[in-house]
Amino acid sequence: MALIDQHEATVLPPRRYRPRPPLFAYLASSPTLLMVVLVVGLPLVYSIWLVLHRANPITRKTTFAGLSNFRNIFKDPAFWEAFGRTLYFTGFALIGTTVIGMAIALVLNKAFFGRGFMRSVMLVPWAMAPVSVAVLWSFIYAGDVGTLNAALNDLGLGAWTQAWLGDGNRALNLVALTHVWNQAPLTALLLLAGLQSMPASLHKAAMLDGAGPVGRFFRITLPWLRPSLLFVCIIATINALMAFDIIWIMTRGGPGQATTVFAWLGYVYSFQFLRFGEGAAMLYVLTALSFACAIVFVLLLGPSRWRRRAQADTANAGAPNVAEAAVKARPVTLEPPKYKAPLLPRRARRLLAKALFRLAVLMIFLWSAVPVLMLLNMSLTPATDLIRTPASIIPSALTLDNFREVLFPDGGTTSTQSKRVPISLMNSFIVGTFTVLIAIALTPFAGYVFARWPRARSFQIGLWGILFTRMTPALTLVLPFFVIYRGLGIIDTRTGLVIAHLSILLPLIAWMMKSTFESVPQSLDRAAIVDGCSRFQMMIRVMIPVIRPGLVAAAIFGFLVSWNEFLFAMILTSTPDAQTIPVVLSGYLQQARFHEYGPMFAASVLSILPPVIIAFVFQRYLVQGALSGAVKG
Structure with a gap:
């Protein structure tokens, strides 16, 4: 028996040892996960409670409904x-x-x-x-x-x-x-x-x-x-x-x-x-x-057998790029080219190709x-030209009056909606800036942990939870936010909007940071630790500078998402003190007053001005961030 046991021990493959994540991994990821639980998890729990109950808005009484809400909508x-x-x-x-x-x-x-x-x-x-x-x-x-x-x-x-x-x-x-x-x-x-x-x-x-x-x-x-x-x-x-x-x-x-x-x-x-x-x-x-x-x-586009073989070949041969090996794993097998007389001379083909390319541009x-x-x-068109019939895209004159009305409102003649434009632009900037700063301060650490210990069960659960929150409609969260905010007294405040926007940005930027760190070789981690850095020092001194393009790209993405967000701002705000520019723009259409079309379009131009500037100034960072993995997601 001893010989048999010894023989089996030599034949059976040993279990692959997986080192447990260090304490740093749990400490680094816990702030992001805790914040996600607070700003997403609690509203989701309340929305699940709503699904299982039926509320009477008149009597304000609720009764347990089980799955009847699902049955009712399926019958509709x-x-x-x-x-x-x-x-x-x-x-x-x-x-x-x-x-x-x-x-x-x-x-x-x-x-x-x-x-x-x-x-x-x-x-x-x-x-x-x-x-x-x-x-x-x-x-x-x-x-x-x-x-x-x-x-x-x-x-x-x-x-x-x-x-x-x-x-x-x-x-x-x-x-x-x-x-x-x-x-x-x-x-x-x-x-x-x-x-x-x-x-x-x-x-x-x-x-x-x-x-x-x-x-x-x-x-x-x-x-x-x-x-x-x-x-x-x-x-x-x-x-x-x-x-x-x-x-x-x-x-x-x-x-x-x-x-x-x-x-x-x-x-x-x-x-x-x-x-x-x-x-x-x-x-x-x-x-x-x-x-x-x-x-x-x-299932259709994910890893398949031939790609896994390519990854194995890459690991054994030391190929520089897994994706390149994956393409090589399916070599292009072509028959010897058969000569065919071209329809056009070579110079004509080149000129045609250039013309078609310029046409595409x-x-x-x-x-x-x-x-x-x-x-x-x-x-820049006078308001009277915008409503004339028959309509024409050529204005009778160009004017800056529409911009003057929304940027320098007059107390007597300016509409209520136009008076809200300057402060709404400021609200959008403040909410977007603070939301991005909080997200960028937390998520790089969680992204590093998710990238370096992807097989740890606790981090897998956290990552799938973040993915679930990314796929949850904002409409599912906005009603719980409204009820909770009303109880806490932060309804119609910029603070409430920052918290609501974090429910969108934290999962998004955490996932982007994970993809960014996956493109960074682990040899940098080991080299920094060998040089005497603690893991926290390694993150601050080595990893953050390395992922700077991805970090800038994530910050830009996050700011644009917060600046452009409409649903939370519409439901959770009601006064100019906290309303953002998308809500003010929608208010123009609700009033349906033709003479306000000019100021509405001027406000629309002002609302897209910061995103357009970002697109032109930081276009290189966006491409570099995507290239380094920031938006692989």
């Missing part, structure tokens, strides 16, 4: 109609953002004069707040005085004018297209970062083997971009499923129910019908749908910049 025909529209809207947005973002990334990956400027222009639609985007495009699509109809009139095509949002099917498509215009630059940025990291030698070798541009794209570029495409698909799907701001401004679910998707229907149930339990149940269905889509994308500029230039033109 409006639920299944919204379900179909949500799938259509999401599919339209996913395909549109991926195709357009891929095309933009491929063009802007080429070296040409003015590439940095074009990259900044490309980012402008994404940097704009969805509320500003919706204000702009709702006026473009408007009936008698809309910009699109005005352009048709100026071109002599007045017979083509129509109320573009008046038809249900057309309205849903136009709202989805507006969402694509807003989100496609993010996809382009992520894919551009992947293209920047691709070795040129791969394409050169394939060209020597006779591969053409189309063959190289499908056999080299797409496999290389597979990890980026996975994240792009997940983010695009989640953003489309939870689209709310654009629908609120442009259609409010109409005409009829034509643009009523899950996010809007959940809002209607919760805040118009006051059926909080059923509204929360609908939003949890939306969360489950987000998870299901993420799992499908992971021009199309990107027109797609990204023309709507923004229209907004600037409308902000």
Whole structure:
């Protein structure tokens, strides 16, 4: 028996030893995890309580309902109609953002004069707040005085004018297209970062083997971009499923129910019908749908056998890049090229290629910049020109009166909404700055821990919890926030908005920091510790300077998210003391006073000015941050 036991001991493979994370790992990650539990976990627990109860807003009594709220919404025909529209809207947005973002990334990956400027222009639609985007495009699509109809009139095509949002099917498509215009630059940025990291030698070798541009794209570029495409698909799907701001401004679910998707229907149930339990149940269905889509994308685009073999080969051979080995694991097998006489001479082909490339650059500029230039033109147009019929995009004169009214309001003639613009801009800046500072102070430590000890069970649970909060609709949290804030006395305060925005930024930036640290070799950690640094000193002196591009990118992303946030500010604030600029912009449309169109567009320009400046000044950091892993997510 002793011999048998000894023989089995020599045959069976030894268990792989996994060192336990040090105390530093738990101390470093606990502030972020604790903050996530406080600002996200507690509201989620309350929303779960809402799902299981039925509240009477008149008597203010609640009764236990179990799963009846889910049964009620499943029996409602409006639920299944919204379900179909949500799938259509999401599919339209996913395909549109991926195709357009891929095309933009491929063009802007080429070296040409003015590439940095074009990259900044490309980012402008994404940097704009969805509320500003919706204000702009709702006026473009408007009936008698809309910009699109005005352009048709100026071109002599007045017979083509129509109320573009008046038809249900057309309205849903136009709202989805507006969402694509807003989100496609993010996809382009992520894919551009992947293209920047691709070795040129791969394409050169394939060209020597006779591969053409189309063959190289499908056999080299797409496999290389597979990890980026996975994240792009997940983010695009989640953003489309939870689209709310654009629908609120442009259609409010109409005409009829034509643009009523899950996010809007959940809002209607919760805040118009006051059926909080059923509204929360609908939003949890939306969360489950987000998870299901993420799992499908992971199965389709995630690690597969050939990629795991490539990683193993890379580890054994010491290859410099796992993704490069993954592409090499599926070599381009081409037949010997067959000679075909070209249709055009070589010089003509080169000139045609240059002309088509310049045309592509021009199309990107027109797609990204023309709507923004229209907004600037409308902000400089007298109010009477904005409502004249027949409409025209050419103003009778240019004026700064609209900007004077919102920046230097007169107590007697200036409208109430215009008086709120300066303080709302300041509120947005203060809330965004403090939210980002708190998030950046906490999340790098948690991101480092998640990257260095990914197999520790406690950190895996924390990471999946953060991912769950990222996929939870903000509508699910806003009602618990309102109830809790009212009890704490912080309703309608900037402090309350900072806490609410942290529920969005902490999970987002923590995940970005994890991806950033995954691109940093662990040899730097060991070298710093060997030199006598403690782990905390190693983080401050070594790791933080190394990940500076990713840190700057995360701060920019976080500030833009906070600056552009609308739902929390709309529900949790009611006075100018705490209202942010997206809420003030939406207030212009609620008043529906034509003479305020000029100040509304001027306020819209002021609201997009900080994001546009960020896009132009920090474009390089955004690309570097994405390249280093900050937005791999």
